[in-house]
Amino acid sequence: MVEPPGSDPLPQATAVPPKRTRISVIWIIPILAAIVAIGIAVQRILSEGPTIIIVFTAAEGIEAGKTFIKYKDVNIGQVKAIRLTNDYKKVEVTAKIEKHAAGLMVQDAKFWVVRPQISLSGVSGLSTLLSGNYIGFDPGTSEQSANIFIGLDVPPVITGEAGKEFVLNSSDLGSLSIGSPLYYRRLPVGQVSGYDLQADGKAVQIKVFVRAPYDKYVVAGTRFWNVSGIDVSLGADGVNVRTESVLAILVGGISFDVPPFVPPGTAAPPDTVFTLYDDRELAMKAPDPFAKHFVLKFNESVRGLAVGAPVSFLGLTAGEVTKIGLAFDPAKGDIRPRVEVVFYPERVIEATGAKQAAQLEAFRQDDQKRRAFIRRLVEERGIRAQLKSGSLITGQLYVSIDYHANPPKVKLDFDQESPEFPTVPSDLADLEAKVGGIVEKLDKVPLEAIGKNLNKDLENLDQTLTSAKKLISNADEQLIPGLKADVEDLHKALGAVERAMNNANSSLLQSSAPAQQELRDALQEFTRAARSLRILLDELERQPSSVIRGKTEASGGVK
């Protein structure tokens, strides 16, 4: 089967080595690795939020890589770097914001450093003691996105709460400060969120924030008043102490309410301007729509009368003093106090019954009738204005309009813009005269002479007492030795008795009955003597003075 060589010249097949390089399946591994790595990188880049710069005055408590930016306690970013600004005056904090919060970075967004804070109105930021400070955030309302912000030095009072801000005009700030509470019917419903001087520097604008849902109680007619501190007033009905809360005493506060006479309205729009009254009374005072002005001229000093002093009509407050000045009368050539008052007829009408009020109201509306009525009161009934002392201690005066018997006749002139109302001299002068009289009488009392006499009497008394003392010591010296002699005599007497007894022993016992009879009598007599002696001794012991003064039956028995 072997082919003969050369008979079939078939060429030899060339052996080609198998293809040296074939792509192995192992390359899937690096490809997968690349896919994973690229995937992570892409995801990282896509989830990258914006980088913002916040400028703070100081970087107290901020640490790069550790301080977070939190909004509603959710981390929305992290501080990456802290450096000084180019002018070295402030601190630039670079922070990376998470992508989901990128939309919050608008122009009026607020940043501030949250640190533990303990103030009169509360304790806040205690969690930062453990976790370190963080940057607080409050979203703004702007649509414009931004990446450079100015950090606040002081945390804003209101962060992201629903409610409304209103502006209160006041002559001064009082003891209010940012964070001072706002009360509605003693419920804390908001806070003072800021204050600023008006552009002309003549008033203060206080911004208050009322939390929802209480903001709906602020209507167009709402009155705000200051409740700072304690309001103590001394009136005819005693001492009134009014305060809203202890907190308000310490940090001040504002209260608001709707006066009853204000018709119910819809909630006021934000930033409505209100007036801040000094106290509740002023704030809630009903406006007096009808005011009648009068001029009073007095013939005496009006010292003690102040603008705002009440004008009382038959004891009811029906107006107030608006101006105090002088009136010069060139014709007579004299000058005297001129007091302008305002009179609110409405208050008098209110004070009467419903039916009468209607009648009076009719009077008020008809000018002619009103004038006639007042003229009759003044010209016929003798109604006059008079200065009266409201308080003897402070000397404050008020104007009293009252009936007076037989005042000088006057004519009311209604043609002037402010008619002059007739006055009568006050009782103050009389009172002064009376007090003067008392003082004069007191002066006449010879106080000096009385004093001298009294002195003399006292001296006499002293002498008397000295004599008495002497007398007593004399008695002591003289009486005691006498008493001693008495006792000695008694002793001797007892000795005699003893001797007599001895004699009796030797003779009497042996003798006959009559002798014994005599002895018995003698013994009885002796017993009586001894009893008397004991009584005397008892007496002497009880009251030694009886020796001098008497009690004759007792002492006579012995002597």
Add this chain to the structure above:
Amino acid sequence: MSAETLSAAEAGLLSCTTCHLLSRPADPANLGHCPRCGTRLVFRRHNSIQYTWALIIAATIFYIPANALPVLTTTALGSTESDTIIGGVIYLYTSGSWPLALIVLVASVMIPLGKLVALAYLLIQVQRGQVRNRHDSTRMYRLVELIGRWSMLDVFVDAFVVALVQLQPLMSVEPGPGVVFFMAVVVLTMLAAQTFDPRLLWDTPRERQAFDG
């Protein structure tokens, strides 16, 4: 030992990759199994160079996220801190314990990188067919294989710390994504060292052409 020494393959013999027993091939087409330990015998590992390259490249890719991503996230008293490997080294160094910093630096940064560079160097030499110093290259390969497991130190510490430090409200430690990539780097380099056939270092270019495919 000199370069002129006849290699087993040149002599038509096979060495077992597991027990290193030298034997004759059963049949030129089917080389057979080791008579002692039963390992399948090959003159040179199949596609050794390609496999090793692929694994090295994959490891190199993973080396980037392993170092860039945090390996440990520590939450202590509300403040959270994420540390990368290099960050940890810097922290250890600045806090004064430079020996520890050195250990972490060597074990976690330099060894994986060194392994990648060493294997790449060996592969390039083999591919170019000019192994300059066969003796030193073999020693280098042995070193790479030996120290491979030690670079798992970082992963080991990570696992320990995460398991131990769980004082929930006060402090907790969680693994970061970096540690997964780091582990992948270590495993891939170990596999690369395994797939590399050190016998290639001793082959002459002519032989290598015959074996590699």
